[in-house]
Amino acid sequence: MTTAVETFEALRRRLTGALAVPGEPLYAALTAGFNVAIAATPAAVVEARDAQDVVEAVRFAATTGRAVAVQATGHGLASTLDGAILVHTGRLDECVVHPDGWARVGAGVRWQQVLDAAAPHGLAPLCGSAPAVGVVGYTTGGGLGPVARTYGWASDRVRAIEIVTGDGVPRRVTATEEPDLFWGVRGGKGALGIVTALEFDLVPLPEVYAGALYFAGADAHAVVHRWREWSSALPAEATTSLALLQLPPMPGVPEPLAGKFSVAVRFAWTGSQASGEAVLAPMRAAAEPLIDAVQTIPYAGIGMVHADPVDPMPVVEDTDLLTALPAEAVDALLAVAGPDARSPQVIVELRQLGGALAAEPAQPSALCHRDAAFVLTIIGVPVPPIADALVPHAAAVRAALGPWATGGALPNHGAAAGPERIARSYDAETLTRLIELTERYDPAHVLRAGQVPVRPAA
Ligand SMILES: Cc1cc2nc3c(=O)[nH]c(=O)nc-3n(C[C@H](O)[C@H](O)[C@H](O)COP(=O)(O)OP(=O)(O)OC[C@H]3O[C@@H](n4cnc5c(N)ncnc54)[C@H](O)[C@@H]3O)c2cc1C
Structure with missing residues (x-):
């Protein structure tokens, strides 16, 4: 019987980088990604050292009838990659x-x-x-x-x-x-x-006036409605998103937010601090923030605006694009994902689009849906006892906002593969x-x- 090592021996000999098959320590390291809800099980992983290694992997896949996939970090892992040759690009680090x-x-x-x-x-x-x-x-x-x-x-x-x-x-x-x-x-x-x-x-852009205001769940109605009105008049110097958060008590989560429902308003302003403060003032006044973390920061610290998780974790996601966010849509969102809705999701997020995102590009590309007004992303962590509730609840959130959905999706958001997703992208x-x-x-x-x-x- 041919072993997995023998099957890939011809490819291994042609590579500058390493090749790993199941059972080898390098295989486990290279298939580990950000989203641990999906276990990647490719037939082999090529740790590419140069473009020629990628050429060899792709040609070997073609001659052996296998699929080839690519992974840098696993942040977008969308399927198990069964039987494929996975090209890991981590060593292409120029x-x-x-x-x-x-x-x-x-x-x-x-x-x-x-x-x-x-x-x-x-x-x-x-x-x-x-x-x-x-x-x-x-x-x-x-x-x-x-x-x-x-x-x-x-x-x-x-x-x-x-x-x-x-x-x-x-x-x-x-x-x-x-x-x-x-x-x-x-x-x-x-x-x-x-x-x-x-x-x-x-x-x-060496610096940016940016960060997030975090409000208590009790203020969600006032804050989300204010955000809707306030964001509708923002100039393109402002980028904002709103997140309904239910963050677990764990290291890195600030005490006022841990284990509670909160609302984050993210804001980044590419003009002066003084003009940014003036633009943000009505949002700051929507309620007393639990945390006000909007300040001038070096752009290299821009990750603090969303404070996304860094360590690998299990995630299930869903997404939609919206044409508009009228007051009825905010009410519908809060009814299904607000503080009294018993939502199982960790994050239900709306990012405002528009501004330069809606402009025609100088060079046309395959990126579609530039006219959408908001992107909705629903993120849950599939652990008991809520694991089974996440997908149906995400569908309920999408249904609640269905009257304003475009039917499309951005390729990056809510990592997914398959024909339905292709058609929406x-x-x-x-x-x-x-x-x-x-x-x-x-x-x-x-x-x-x-x-x-x-x-x-x-
Ligand atoms: C915490 C988090 C925050 C995010 N924030 C944002 C955000 O703010 N804005 C946004 O637009 N997206 C965001 N995303 C989505 C992210 O941009 C996509 O999931 C993206 O595909 C991740 O790329 P990766 O290389 O890190 O992931 P990987 O899982 O390594 O790759 C995912 C996919 O990207 C493609 N890809 C990767 N490398 C190559 C390559 N060398 N050649 C061709 N295709 C390749 C392939 O289709 C691959 O399947 C976020 C995702 C997470 C998990």
Whole structure:
């Protein structure tokens, strides 16, 4: 009988990096990701050291009829990857910031590394709420961050992509070289290939007036209604989101929030502190905050705005996009997820879109749904006794806001795979073009595992 080691021996010999199969210590280390609710069980993991290792893995998958998947951090793990070859990009860790305003990073780099490298130059990358998320997974899915209404989507700042497409060919992609791929990779996530390096613009932003106001559950009605009215008039210098929180008592959770229902209003202002204080004043006055953590901070500390969890944890998520948030929608949300609703979720979050996010990009891309007004994300932690309640309750939250849902979803939010999710991530024209591109660049259909939001119909 052929053992797993023997099956992959031919590939192992061609690699500079390591290959691990189930039972080997490196396999356990490389398949561990952020979301421990899903156990990844690929047939083998390639720890890529260079783009050629990625080429070898993709070609081996094609000749052996296997799927190939990619993982940097596991923040977007959406399926078990059974039987696939997983390319782990953690060792592709190049990170160079050019003082004239752009960066080049390897596919394994996380945002905090770029934040720290850009800070001495007064520059800022358009990272997301959690600096531990990978640059490539985030950016290829659009990338909606704490200053997004001022600066737009991260994917619109991409200059160049180095990628191994599904046909095993390494390519350099820009607006003028391989323009079809330049269109499709920005928004298409891993559907067309495995990115090995990314080059993108930074913005000049050494500091930002940002943070969160935390209010008691008893004030939820007043705070959420005020946030709705207040956010509707904000200029693009302001990016805001609102989270209904039920944080457990655990290290890192401030005492006033631990084990209680609270409401967080996140705010980031790219103008002066004085003008930001004036803009935030009506929100500060909505109720007496339990914690007021909005202040001028170095941009490299932007992770404090959302204070997302850092350590691996089990998570189940769901998401929607909304066209608007009238007062009736706030009432519907509070009825199903407010302080008296006995919601099992840890976070029910609304991020306001609009501003620069709604602008037409200079270079068109596969990222859709730019006209949505809010993104809803529902996050639960599947532990007894509430584990079984999370999915039905998330469906109930979505149903309550159903009258205002667009039917779409952002590729990055609520990590999921499968046809229903593919259909929600793209409009029909974009999906047709992405499918055409996958046929051209992935003829053996190796890129069919992972958080891949597009596959040709079987
Ligand atoms: C705590 C937390 C906070 C988040 N905050 C935000 C946020 O503020 N804004 C936002 O937009 N999203 C956010 N996300 C979603 C996140 O951007 C996506 O889940 C993203 O895919 C994570 O990328 P990763 O590389 O870290 O994860 P991984 O699990 O390693 O990868 C996930 C997927 O990304 C794609 N991918 C990764 N690497 C490559 C590659 N080299 N080539 C091609 N495709 C690749 C693949 O489709 C892969 O399946 C958050 C997620 C979490 C868990």
